[in-house]
Amino acid sequence: MDSLSEEFFTSRAPTVEEQTKEEIKNKVEKSTDQLGKQEKDTPDLVPVNLLLEVKKLLTAINTLPKGVVPHIKKFLQENFSFQIMQREVAANSQNGEEIVPVLTLRFLITQLEAALRNIQATNYTAHQINVGYYLTLLFLYGVALTERGKKEDYTEAENKFLVMKMVIQENEICENFMSLVYFGRGLLRCAQKRYNGGLLEFHKSLQEIGDTNDHWFDIDPTEDEDLPTTFKDLLNDFIKTTESNIMKQTICSYLDCERSCEADILKNTNYKGFFQLMCSKSCCVYFHKICWKKFKNLKYPGENDQAFSGKKCLKEGCTGDMVRMLQCDVPGIVKILFEVVRKDEYITIENLGAR
Ligand SMILES: [Zn+2]
Ligand SMILES: [Zn+2]
Numbered sequence: 001m002d003s004l005s006e007e008f009f010t011s012r013a014p015t016v017e018e019q020t021k022e023e024i025k026n027k028v029e030k031s032t033d034q035l036g037k038q039e040k041d042t043p044d045l046v047p048v049n050l051l052l053e054v055k056k057l058l059t060a061i062n063t064l065p066k067g068v069v070p071h072i073k074k075f076l077q078e079n080f081s082f083q084i085m086q087r088e089v090a091a092n093s094q095n096g097e098e099i100v101p102v103l104t105l106r107f108l109i110t111q112l113e114a115a116l117r118n119i120q121a122t123n124y125t126a127h128q129i130n131v132g133y134y135l136t137l138l139f140l141y142g143v144a145l146t147e148r149g150k151k152e153d154y155t156e157a158e159n160k161f162l163v164m165k166m167v168i169q170e171n172e173i174c175e176n177f178m179s180l181v182y183f184g185r186g187l188l189r190c191a192q193k194r195y196n197g198g199l200l201e202f203h204k205s206l207q208e209i210g211d212t213n214d215h216w217f218d219i220d221p222t223e224d225e226d227l228p229t230t231f232k233d234l235l236n237d238f239i240k241t242t243e244s245n246i247m248k249q250t251i252c253s254y255l256d257c258e259r260s261c262e263a264d265i266l267k268n269t270n271y272k273g274f275f276q277l278m279c280s281k282s283c284c285v286y287f288h289k290i291c292w293k294k295f296k297n298l299k300y301p302g303e304n305d306q307a308f309s310g311k312k313c314l315k316e317g318c319t320g321d322m323v324r325m326l327q328c329d330v331p332g333i334v335k336i337l338f339e340v341v342r343k344d345e346y347i348t349i350e351n352l353g354a355r
Pocket of ligand 2: 279280281282283313314315318319320321
């Protein structure tokens with residue numbers, strides 16, 4: 001034990017103030033269990049509502065289906081040691097006075113890792129373990145990693161959602177969780193600003209909710225009446241938000257684009273530069289240069305850019321055809337790759353000339 005926890009210990013426990021410092025020190029060093037016990041005995045420690053704390057950290061799970069909540073509670077009850085949390089806070093705190101046990105993302109991730117390791121160590125078969133619990137842990141872990149948002153976190157989160165999918169499909173159990181797999185992947189893609197991909201995942205998640213009367217997908221009512229009451233409503237909200245993000249943030253139309261934000265177009269990365277395709281009904285579709293290349297190779301192998309003149313608009317459902325294509329490498333400077341003068345424009349120009 002370091003001196004900081006000792007300081008915390010002494011300042012928080014006035015009943016032992018009469019003991020000499022030496023005695024306290026011995027006690028602290030004797031065993032960490034004893035320290036935990038002492039902390040428990042301290043009267044003014046307010047127990048935290050861990051579920052609330054977790055929701056604060058992972059806002060995305062504020063409104064999870066009822067079916068998942070018991071598993072989350074099980075995790076919080078069995079894997080969280082209040083004492084461990086407090087010791088950690090104490091060790092990090094500069095003075096012993098303002099210690100409020102706050103759940104940190106780092107701590108949550110560590111606890112989830114430990115809980116997952118425990119399950120994986122049991123060499124289970126899916127029917128021997130509590131699969132719902134296991135899937136919940138995987139889901140929470142994926143969401144927590146997404147929230148932390150390091151590059152390797154994203155890879156690991158993707159991995160965990162894939163494991164969930166495999167467990168469900170191979171064993172044909174807990175199928176309701178499939179909706180959460182896609183939901184998690186949607187959150188992940190949106191965190192990466194891959195809004196098109198995110199939208200697709202949210203739609204898949206919605207499709208997985210077959211029976212809308214299944215109470216598993218209900219959401220506990222909260223005081224906030226604006227919050228959705230079913231997971232389906234929640235997904236529809238996410239879909240709306242993602243669609244508006246797609247509209248607002250000049251974004252690349254390539255579904256597997258990893259960097260759909262406008263800022264990247266200007267920065268010196270692989271994603272620098274873009275193409276803009278406009279249709280006769282005024283849709284503007286953007287692609288990073290690198291993504292356009294990939295998209296073309298995939299869907300129109302061998303075509304050159306000029307061949308897109310007059311082709312059907314790339315936006316789904318639009319009946320327009322492509323009338324203009326621009327290339328931009330440096331902000332403010334565009335190169336026209338092709339441009340078809342529209343009939344109505346042509347007439348307007350003619351009329352103007354006749355005046
Ligand atoms: Zn792109
Ligand atoms: Zn169009």
